[in-house]
Amino acid sequence: MQHDPLLAAYQKSRDDLLSERVAAGHWVGELAASALSTATAISALAIVQRGHPTNTDTGRFADEASESQLSELIVRGLHWLASHQNEDGGWGDTDKSYSNIATTMLVVAAFHLTAHPAGRGDMLERAEAYIKKAGGIAGLRKRYGRDKTFAVPILTNCALAGVVPWSKVSPLPFEAACVPQKWYRFLQLPVVSYAIPALVAIGQTRFHHKPPWFPPLRWLRRMAIEPSLRVLTRMQPASGGFLEATPLTSFVVMSLASMGRINHPVTELGVEFLLRSVLPDGSWPIDANLATWNTTLSLNALAGGGEDISQYECFDWVLGCQYQEEHPFTGAEPGGWGWTDLTGSVPDSDDTPGALLALHAWRNSPGFQPKYLPNVKKAAKAGVTWLLHLQNRDGGWPTFCRGWGNLPFDRSGADLTAHVLRALAAWDTDFPSPALENAVRKGFAHLERAQRPDGHWIPLWFGNQDHPDEENPVYGTAKVLAAYRDWNKIGTLSAERGLKWLVDQQNSDGGWGGGPKKRPSGKPTVVSSVEETALAVEALLAAPEPSPARPALNKGLDWLIAAVEENRHRETSPIGFYFAKLWYYEKLYPIIFTVSALGRAAVALGKIAPANTSSLQSASRWPNP
CATH class of the missing domain: 1.50.10.20 (Glycosyltransferase)
Known part of the structure; x- marks a missing residue:
């Protein structure tokens, strides 16, 4: 034949x-393993670890097994990031991707939040040089235009790490989540339809860390915190992962944890999702x-x-x-x-x-x-x-x-x-x-x-x-x-x-x-x-x-x-x-x-x-x- x-x-x-x-x-x-996902997961776990309830006598976690597990995952993830820096000093989303300002800023934030020494002495200096060359915050905003779905979460992550001032983080109308769901499309929200969890968690975080100066506005927005959290809770799937996506879930977890809501059900389920979805090499993919x-x-x-x-x-x-x-x-x-x-x-x-x-x-x-x-x-x-x-x-x-x-x-x-x-x-x-x-x-x-x-x-x-x-x-x-x-x-x-x-x-x-x-x-x-x-x-x-x-x-x-x-x-x-x-x-x-x-x-x-x-x-x- x-x-x-x-x-x-x-x-x-x-x-x-x-x-x-x-x-x-x-x-x-x-x-594919994702540097962006890995960086956001590390930031979320680091903030959870930092705010975890401690034993007053020892100053350590009441559950030392949890402390050990979080520490191990954070260190492994940081080592993976350090080994995947591109020649230009930045990081791309995957090991085959060109560097971009968003992922590079998130990686830098992860290292700052953990205070873990970089794999190479000049790693962060090279990353900072890349960010500066890419335009910094202005370059990030240019990349995403008027869509705040990703720009605001990235800047929030950086603000939580202390590398960006809170004044650079745009407030998000988390109270809008309280209206009936079928009305969302009429509100001209600054985030896309799948990002309501980020709207709630990150919007509340920005309000928590930099509230508006006008007292009546502070009061009105404060009244929407619990109702919008209930909306967030209803949206979270049984797996804990919003959209089964590491970045979105990480942004929600780090936001709630930064406000002291370590034991909130959304935070706990989100952490479980992150612990379960890590890859064998210590990285995270963008989705399960x-x-x-x-x-x-x-x-x-x-x-x-x-x-x-x-x-x-x-x-x-x-x-x-x-x-x-x-x-x-x-x-x-x-x-x-x-x-x-x-x-x-x-x-x-x-x-x-x-x-x-x-x-x-x-x-x-x-x-x-x-x-x-x-x-x-x-x-x-x-x-x-x-x-x-x-x-x-x-x-x-x-x-x-x-x-x-x-x-x-x-x-x-x-x-x-x-x-x-x-x-x-x-x-x-x-x-x-x-x-x-x-x-x-x-x-x-x-x-x-x-x-x-x-x-x-x-x-x-x-x-x-x-x-x-x-x-x-x-x-x-x-x-x-x-x-x-x-x-x-x-x-x-x-x-x-x-x-x-x-x-x-x-x-x-x-x-x-x-x-x-x-x-x-x-x-x-x-x-x-x-x-x-x-x-x-x-x-x-x-x-x-x-x-x-x-x-x-x-x-x-x-x-x-x-x-x-x-x-x-x-x-x-x-x-x-x-x-x-x-x-x-x-x-x-x-x-x-x-x-x-x-x-x-x-x-x-x-x-x-x-x-x-x-x-x-x-x-x-x-x-x-």
Whole structure:
């Protein structure tokens, strides 16, 4: 039998993906260690340790085991930070990230709070020089603009460490959390929808350490402390981690602890979360895991390659991740999915479409058992309804909450809108309605308005650190083109412009994305990333024949096949940022995206028979070369 490089590469990457399943049958993955998360966790634990109740006779913790555990974690975390300083004196969010002022300021604050000697004598001096060169406080504010979601927490952390005066920390209206949750979007709050816990805890901390001079205002705000704390308590999940995120949870913990609320239930649960989520090397990731997201991405990738995904017995788990009650954090209706099965997850418009697409592929797989159909259709209908209710007036979809368009990460996103449209395409014949038709029409109108003059789209949640604006147009354009493909609109002018833009962005090595790397000669050259190349290849597969995209597609496939042959399909890139410019990478992304692209290519070329035609929608079939 003749060796086929495409099939061999697909089968190898598929086997690698399947090997990453956990015993329960789904995928969990592994998020990158984060200097930002590690610094905030250390600061939180240091302030808790400093304010922990002491034994009056010994001056030591009443629970010496707790003291020992906190001290060990703090020291290990500081050593990890000291070993990951970049050459320019700063820190990036991950070990593959460029330095940025936010993370560097937080690391400096952590060392000041612990009074632990730096690993190198000049470490903090180099860090201070980097901060000064980056513009200091003004540079930090410039990075985040009018969005106070991250700038104020960072400055609060620094103020608690004594490296920034409290006068530089903007007050936050924590009392606004006391109004009914459904009114939040009308208040024009200075933080995004998911940051209400920070609004409460940090707002109270700023008030505690630097109260306003006007007595009546002090009295009024003081009256809101306990009611807003009750709101904070209701929002905290059973795991203790707000959004399962280390930074947000750390900011809340350090704020409450600095006010003497060491024994408050929110503080105690938050500390337990931090103790439980530390990585073996002493660092912290930005989030616990992306299990639901990684699982639905994996299932959809395998289905696109013709696999009978009914054999992967994890669909009860996927169904169990759907929210059946109103969510306490955002007030979201039942029916959506979040990114993880852990309690700190929140339903959103990226994970919900991913789950709906996976359920659709499962329902249409050869081995699907009809006994599951009622539950699948019930879950799908609830998910579709949830998405229809989330659509913004501009026709696009936001991440968590409808109508929060005041700040960047609450606006409609092209990538989110496209993903929702794909889910609606999968289920529109099962649940036809004028509301769904109108939502689709408005959704595509939004995408047409969001398309940039040269043909690309910018995603909301993913970036490329080498892009001038830290954006990832390859990701955004590829995701939008998938929606055009699934709705048989790939021949429209907007889609043609997007395809042409992708072709024009191909790197000289045959891939896409990535960034400059230094060769032995010292001259930089662009090295493509696995994630972005796989996304571009999959998007170009949808181009109708005859197409000028064919040469670019062939080169991209060759690049991706070679990457698998050389085991480079496991190389991660920091292609995403979470919250406001908080970078991460995920161990499974390059493998999943590779499987998805190569599997669809093998089906389109007739090398693999599709498990079901409906899972591929209108993807074109390229003729064999």
